Amino acid sequence: MASSVASSVASSAATAEKLPEKSALTVDGLEVSFNTDDGPIKAIDQVSFDLTPGKTLALVGESGSGKSITAFSIMRLLPKVARVTGGTIHFDNADLLTVPDLNMRHYRGDRIGMIFQEPMTALNPVYRVGDQIAEVLHIHFGTEKDQALTKAIEMLERVGIPDAPARAQAFPHQLSGGMRQRVMIAMALICEPDILIADEPTTALDVTIQAQILDLIMDMQAEMGMAILFITHDLAVVSEFADEVMVMYAGRIVERAPTKDLFEDPKHPYTRGLIETLPVSGKHRERLPTIPGQVPPLTQLPDGCRYSNRCPLVDDECRRKEPGLLDMGAMGAMGAERFAACWKAQP
Ligand SMILES: Nc1ncnc2c1ncn2[C@@H]1O[C@H](COP(=O)(O)OP(=O)(O)O)[C@@H](O)[C@H]1O
Numbered sequence: 001m002a003s004s005v006a007s008s009v010a011s012s013a014a015t016a017e018k019l020p021e022k023s024a025l026t027v028d029g030l031e032v033s034f035n036t037d038d039g040p041i042k043a044i045d046q047v048s049f050d051l052t053p054g055k056t057l058a059l060v061g062e063s064g065s066g067k068s069i070t071a072f073s074i075m076r077l078l079p080k081v082a083r084v085t086g087g088t089i090h091f092d093n094a095d096l097l098t099v100p101d102l103n104m105r106h107y108r109g110d111r112i113g114m115i116f117q118e119p120m121t122a123l124n125p126v127y128r129v130g131d132q133i134a135e136v137l138h139i140h141f142g143t144e145k146d147q148a149l150t151k152a153i154e155m156l157e158r159v160g161i162p163d164a165p166a167r168a169q170a171f172p173h174q175l176s177g178g179m180r181q182r183v184m185i186a187m188a189l190i191c192e193p194d195i196l197i198a199d200e201p202t203t204a205l206d207v208t209i210q211a212q213i214l215d216l217i218m219d220m221q222a223e224m225g226m227a228i229l230f231i232t233h234d235l236a237v238v239s240e241f242a243d244e245v246m247v248m249y250a251g252r253i254v255e256r257a258p259t260k261d262l263f264e265d266p267k268h269p270y271t272r273g274l275i276e277t278l279p280v281s282g283k284h285r286e287r288l289p290t291i292p293g294q295v296p297p298l299t300q301l302p303d304g305c306r307y308s309n310r311c312p313l314v315d316d317e318c319r320r321k322e323p324g325l326l327d328m329g330a331m332g333a334m335g336a337e338r339f340a341a342c343w344k345a346q347p
Pocket residue numbers: 034036041043061062063064065066067068069070079081298
């Protein structure tokens with residue numbers, strides 16, 4: 001993977017001048033609540049970040065921490081029982097949270113593409129994959145059928161599908177998991193979006209295919225210059241892949257840092273726990289260590305810091321008051337600032 005990372009960086013420098021201008025996206029103070037039988041719960045709380053053209057921001061956290069709900073908020077695809085109760089999502093002089101449904105169609109799929117863990121949720125089983133990709137072009141740009149199919153086949157070639165004209169005739173179930181994931185990437189990128197949201201796109205794939213798909217996503221970014229929000233529960237995946245990492249815990253961002261700085265010097269005890277539980281290559285361990293305890297249900301968050309019931313550093317201050325994201329100072333080669341939501345974190 002390292003060599004292809006180097007080659008995609010090189011090709012990104014070479015093509016930088018030709019790349020079309022892409023827009024950034026800014027999420028500010030996002031809050032999302034669910035109505036549940038146990039009363040309303042705040043699944044997303046004060047989440048803020050921005051996506052920069054050509055850069056990859058990873059969003060990492062255990063299952064249930066709020067990653068997908070963050071993504072669905074941007075796409076305006078939240079479940080019916082969810083409600084946005086605060087914040088803004090600025091993109092291209094519009095607040096995506098308030099634009100009319102009709103205008104939202106222009107952003108979703110055209111300017112902002114999304115890929116999921118399970119391609120079958122995005123692909124229709126009864127249509128040939130080439131026609132499905134062509135249909136996206138037809139809907140967004142009115143491209144006429146034959147020409148759209150030609151473009152779809154070109155796109156299948158670009159995402160590394162061998163014998164693309166023949167594969168375009170296949171139905172989704174006739175393709176392997178890795179090939180289906182490539183088809184979904186082709187579909188998400190056919191309109192050359194400004195933003196790509198990838199929600200656990202490699203989680204269902206075996207390790208070799210996973211590396212190939214990550215390489216593909218990086219190559220496409222070098223070609224197209226879009227910003228990527230890369231969502232995963234697996235911190236190991238992002239180490240070679242993301243420019244910056246946000247760690248999410250029970251609905252809040254608890255740390256944000258450039259990737260290298262995060263791994264070398266994690267500031268939040270939760271991030272440290274996640275890193276310590278990663279498998280170490282070349283070192284066999286009978287059982288991987290785990291962080292003691294569990295993410296509490298959102299209806300039963302502890303007083304003060306939401307990590308206090310699992311934290312090895314907890315004291316009375318932590319149980320009294322919840323820390324917001326505290327400035328840990330500019331750090332690292334990129335000079336990007338870093339933040340951690342912890343009273344005990346040292347700049
Ligand atoms: N359909 C739903 N109904 C009620 N609560 C939900 C629903 N979907 C998600 N939630 C709540 O939002 C939290 C975050 O969910 P999600 O964003 O899917 O987590 P992740 O993608 O990090 O695994 C869940 O832990 C749950 O409390």
